[in-house]
Amino acid sequence: xxxxxxxxxxxxxxxxxxxxxxxxxxxxxxxxxxxxxxxxxxxxxxxxxxxxxxxxxxxxxxxxxxxxxxxxxxxxxxxxxxxxxxxxxxxxxxxxxxxxxxxxxxxxxxxxxxxxxxxxxxxxxxxxxxxxxxxxxxxxxxxxxxxxxxxxxxxxxxxxxxxxxxxxxxxxxxxxxxxxxxxxxxxxxxxxxxxxxxxxxxxxxxxxxxxxxxxxxxxxxxxxxxxxxxxxxxxxxxxxxxxxxxxxxxxxxxxxxxxxxxxxxxxxxxxxxxxxxxxxxxxxxxxxxxxxxxxxxxxxxxxxxxxxxxxxxxxxxxxxxxxxxxxxxxxxxxxxxxxxxxxxxxxxxxxxxxxxxxxxxxxxxxxxxxxxxxxxxxxxxxxxxxxxxxxxxxxxxxxxxxxxxxxxxxxxxxxxxxxxxxxxxxxxxxxxxxxxxxxxxxxxxxxxxxxxxxxxxxxxxxxxxxxx
Numbered sequence: 001x002x003x004x005x006x007x008x009x010x011x012x013x014x015x016x017x018x019x020x021x022x023x024x025x026x027x028x029x030x031x032x033x034x035x036x037x038x039x040x041x042x043x044x045x046x047x048x049x050x051x052x053x054x055x056x057x058x059x060x061x062x063x064x065x066x067x068x069x070x071x072x073x074x075x076x077x078x079x080x081x082x083x084x085x086x087x088x089x090x091x092x093x094x095x096x097x098x099x100x101x102x103x104x105x106x107x108x109x110x111x112x113x114x115x116x117x118x119x120x121x122x123x124x125x126x127x128x129x130x131x132x133x134x135x136x137x138x139x140x141x142x143x144x145x146x147x148x149x150x151x152x153x154x155x156x157x158x159x160x161x162x163x164x165x166x167x168x169x170x171x172x173x174x175x176x177x178x179x180x181x182x183x184x185x186x187x188x189x190x191x192x193x194x195x196x197x198x199x200x201x202x203x204x205x206x207x208x209x210x211x212x213x214x215x216x217x218x219x220x221x222x223x224x225x226x227x228x229x230x231x232x233x234x235x236x237x238x239x240x241x242x243x244x245x246x247x248x249x250x251x252x253x254x255x256x257x258x259x260x261x262x263x264x265x266x267x268x269x270x271x272x273x274x275x276x277x278x279x280x281x282x283x284x285x286x287x288x289x290x291x292x293x294x295x296x297x298x299x300x301x302x303x304x305x306x307x308x309x310x311x312x313x314x315x316x317x318x319x320x321x322x323x324x325x326x327x328x329x330x331x332x333x334x335x336x337x338x339x340x341x342x343x344x345x346x347x348x349x350x351x352x353x354x355x356x357x358x359x360x361x362x363x364x365x366x367x368x369x370x371x372x373x374x375x376x377x378x379x380x381x382x383x384x385x386x387x388x389x390x391x392x393x394x395x396x397x398x399x400x401x402x403x404x405x406x407x408x409x410x411x412x413x414x415x416x417x418x419x420x421x422x423x424x425x426x427x428x429x430x431x432x433x434x435x436x437x438x439x440x441x442x443x444x445x446x447x448x449x450x451x452x453x454x455x456x457x458x459x460x461x462x463x464x465x466x467x468x
Contacts, residue, residue, distance in 0.1 A: 002235035004301035060168035097157035311402030392420025419446035
């Protein structure tokens with residue numbers, strides 16, 4: 001049984017879990033559907049007028065497979081909607097791939113001119129799709145296809161390579177058929193965990209980040225082999241899948257496309273150097289997973305998993321923890337003691353000071369300085385890591401779940417932005433491992449920071465000098 005299973009997934013929708021933190025909320029999915037529906041309605045009206053060809057739409061990719069994750073590390077929601085231009089041998093109008101892409105791009109730009117939510121359209125268009133950028137960290141990709149009404153074959157229009165045989169609908173069919181119905185939901189969660197790890201791990205090296213489709217195919221095939229019929233908890237299932245994927249890629253870097261009719265046979269588009277960096281990261285993840293799944297205590301397992309999932313990984317409801325010597329229960333590392341100064345400006349004069357392990361009140365717009373008061377009692381080789389874990393609807397709506405900073409200094413500054421109860425976790429790390437941790441709950445009120453010197457003060461606050 002996975003010691004950290006309750007931190008990965010729970011049937012309780014209110015509980016903070018890794019799955020909840022990486023998965024889009026119902027409200028966000030409704031917003032994505034609305035943006036998609038508006039664009040779809042326009043294209044169905046506009047494209048036939050432009051070229052005399054009827055079109056249909058088909059959602060594909062992570063949105064269709066239900067493996068979409070919320071944007072992390074300055075990335076976007078990525079919604080893929082195929083636009084299928086339908087004609088056959090007897091049709092009066094037939095388009096070249098260049099003509100098809102031109103019609104699609106022009107129609108998208110026309111839509112963007114009249115839609116208040118579209119920020120821009122990518123110009124020139126991408127090799128395999130047109131793209132619209134929206135508010136709220138969203139872009140919609142529109143690959144253009146020719147669907148033959150005679151043979152039912154589907155061809156993708158590319159800018160430089162002509163037509164490519166490609167049928168995303170068959171990828172969805174493969175996904176559904178490859179997994180048993182009861183195990184499908186857990187497989188989707190495992191895919192989301194891996195995609196979240198990938199977004200965090202390659203935030204500074206996007207060229208070595210595998211595609212979402214590559215990760216999905218690898219994870220699904222591995223899940224079927226090692227987890228589907230085993231009744232594993234999510235953390236153990238993830239660990240087993242990581243092992244299987246690593247062994248599979250160590251044998252061959254080719255990731256076979258399960259849709260045999262597709263022209264693109266190898267889903268691994270990483271170059272040799274990029275693939276080596278990806279495998280190094282995967283080996284690191286395998287070591288983390290093995291250590292975490294072998295831990296007996298929840299707090300120990302979660303502390304290890306944070307090396308993979310950083311601020312996304314929720315922590316148990318504890319005030320803090322320290323590593324102890326199992327032979328004599330002597331504390332090896334002193335727990336960090338943190339004082340919090342709340343000010344109107346960064347580094348300003350404190351308005352309130354909290355030393356009781358929590359911040360009872362901070363206004364939106366205020367600055368919080370977290371000051372480590374016992375640094376001298378910590379090991380000399382210890383590294384201090386400050387981890388913000390944002391909770392609550394405001395942070396979820398903005399897809400800002402937190403961040404982390406390594407800081408060997410004695411203080412760290414943060415800006416109060418979201419209403420709700422959040423956490424600052426002060427970690428003491430030695431040789432890369434958490435040896436001690438102190439949690440500071442922070443309560444932020446939705447009320448804006450009161451003006452320091454109100455322009456229209458009540459009369460009774462004014463002081464007048466009396467004439468003698």
